[in-house]
Amino acid sequence: MTANSLAEQLTKYLTDLHSIEEQALAQMQLAPRLAGDAELQRIFVEHHNETEEHERLVRAQLDRRDAKPSAIKDVAGRAGGWGMILFARVNPDTPGKLAMHAYAYEHMELAAYELLRRIAEHAGDEPVRAMADEIGGQERAMADRIAAMWDRAVEAALREKDADDISKDLVKYLRDAHALEAQAMQLLETGPQIAGFDALAEVFRDHLEQTKEHRLLVDQRLAAHNAGPSRFQAGAMRAGALNLGTFFKAQPDTPVKLAGFAYAFEALEVGAYELLTRVAERAGDEETAGVAQRILADERIAAERVAGTWDAAVEAGLRETVWRG
Numbered sequence: 001m002t003a004n005s006l007a008e009q010l011t012k013y014l015t016d017l018h019s020i021e022e023q024a025l026a027q028m029q030l031a032p033r034l035a036g037d038a039e040l041q042r043i044f045v046e047h048h049n050e051t052e053e054h055e056r057l058v059r060a061q062l063d064r065r066d067a068k069p070s071a072i073k074d075v076a077g078r079a080g081g082w083g084m085i086l087f088a089r090v091n092p093d094t095p096g097k098l099a100m101h102a103y104a105y106e107h108m109e110l111a112a113y114e115l116l117r118r119i120a121e122h123a124g125d126e127p128v129r130a131m132a133d134e135i136g137g138q139e140r141a142m143a144d145r146i147a148a149m150w151d152r153a154v155e156a157a158l159r160e161k162d163a164d165d166i167s168k169d170l171v172k173y174l175r176d177a178h179a180l181e182a183q184a185m186q187l188l189e190t191g192p193q194i195a196g197f198d199a200l201a202e203v204f205r206d207h208l209e210q211t212k213e214h215r216l217l218v219d220q221r222l223a224a225h226n227a228g229p230s231r232f233q234a235g236a237m238r239a240g241a242l243n244l245g246t247f248f249k250a251q252p253d254t255p256v257k258l259a260g261f262a263y264a265f266e267a268l269e270v271g272a273y274e275l276l277t278r279v280a281e282r283a284g285d286e287e288t289a290g291v292a293q294r295i296l297a298d299e300r301i302a303a304e305r306v307a308g309t310w311d312a313a314v315e316a317g318l319r320e321t322v323w324r325g
Contacts, residue, residue: 009253009318010123011067013116014058019073020112021055024105031102036095036156043145044102050142054135061128093157093169099146100153100271106143107267110136111260111307118314119256143267147274154278170283171227173276174218177292178229180272181215187265196255197316199309200262207302214295221288256317259309266303270296 028048035041062068113136120129158166188211191204222228273296280288 006123006318007065007125010116010119010125010128011062011065013119014062014065014067014128015070015073017112017116018055018058018062018069020109021051021058022069024051024109025055027102027105031098034094034098036159037149037152039152040095040099040149040156043142043149047142047145050138054138057131057135061131064127093172095153095156096275097157098153099149100268100275103143103146103271104264104268106139106146107303108260108264109139110143111263111310113139114307114310115256115260115314118311119318122314122318150274150278154275154282158279158282166279166283167225170276170279170285170288171222171225173272173279174222174225174227174288175230177272177276177295178215178218178222180269181211181218182229184211184265184269185215187262191258191262194254195258197309197312199312200255200259200306203302203305203309204262207298207305210298210302214298217291217295221291224287253317255313259306259313263303263306266299266306269299270303273299 117132188208192201
C-alpha cells in the first residue's frame with residue numbers, strides 16, 4: 001500500500017470514528033433519563049462529557065488532515081443512537097436493556113479505537129495513534145463502570161415486582177438469550193466465508209460449536225419453565241444477521257470491520273448473560289443461573305480470542321483495500 005493510499009484509508013477510519021461518536025452522543029444525551037438508578041445515571045452523565053471531548057478530538061485530527069466528517073455517516077450515527085435508546089425505552093425492563101446495550105457499544109468503540117491505533121501505526125501518524133490510545137482507554141473504563149452496575153440495573157428493572165412477575169421476566173430474558181444465540185449462529189456460519197484471514201475464521205468456526213451448545217442449553221431452561229423461544233424474535237435476529245453478512249461483504253475492509261463487530265457482539269452476549277444470571281437468582285432458579293454463568297465464561301473467552309486477531313485483521317484489511325482498489 002502506498003503512503004498516499006494508506007493516509008486516505010486512515011482518514012476514512014477517522015470519519016467512521018466521528019460517526020460512532022455522534023451515535024454515542026445521541027445515546028448519552030438520553031440515557032440518563034432512562035437509567036432508573038442514580039448511580040447509572042451518574043456514570044452516563046459523566047461519560048457524556050467524555051464523549052463530547054472524544055468527538056472534538058476526532059474532528060481535530062480530521063482538520064489536521066484537511067478533511068471533514070462525513071455528513072451522511074454522522075446522520076446515520078445519530079439515528080442509530082436514537083434507535084438504541086428507543087429500543088431500551090419500549091422494553092419493560094429499560095434499565096437492564098439500556099445497561100446491556102451501552103456495555104456492548106462501549107466495546108464497539110473500544111474495538112474501533114484499537115483498530116484505528118494499529119492503522120495509525122502503519123501510517124506512521126503519531127497524533128492519531130496517541131489519540132486512539134487515550135480514547136480507547138476511556139471507553140474501556142466506561143465499559144468497566146457499566147459492568148460494576150449489573151446488580152443495580154437488574155434491581156431497577158425488577159423493582160416492586162413479586163415472585164410470579166420475576167418468573168415471567170426470567171422467561172423473557174431466556175427468550176432474549178435464545179434470540180441472541182440464533183443471531184450468533186447465523187453470523188458464525190457466515191463469518192469464515194467473509195473474514196478474509198484465517199485467524200478470525202478459526203475463532204468463528206470454534207465458537208460456532210459452542211454456540212450450538214449454548215442454544216440447546218437455553219432451550220432446555222425454557223422447557224423447564226414450560227416455555228419456548230419467541231419465533232418472531234429469533235426470526236428477526238436471524239434476518240438481521242443475514243443483513244449484516246451482506247453489509248460486511250460490501251465493505252472495502254471487511255476483516256477490520258468484522259473483527260470489531262464480532263468483539264462488540266460478544267460483549268452484547270456477555271451483558272445478556274450477566275443480566276440473566278441475576279434475574280434467575282432473584283427468581284430462585286439456581287440451575288438457570290448456573291447455565292448462564294457457564295455460557296458467560298465461553299463468551300468472555302471468545303471475545304478475547306477475537307481481540308487477539310486485531311493485528312492480523314488490520315493487515316488483511318489493508319491488503320483487501322488495495323486489492324479492491
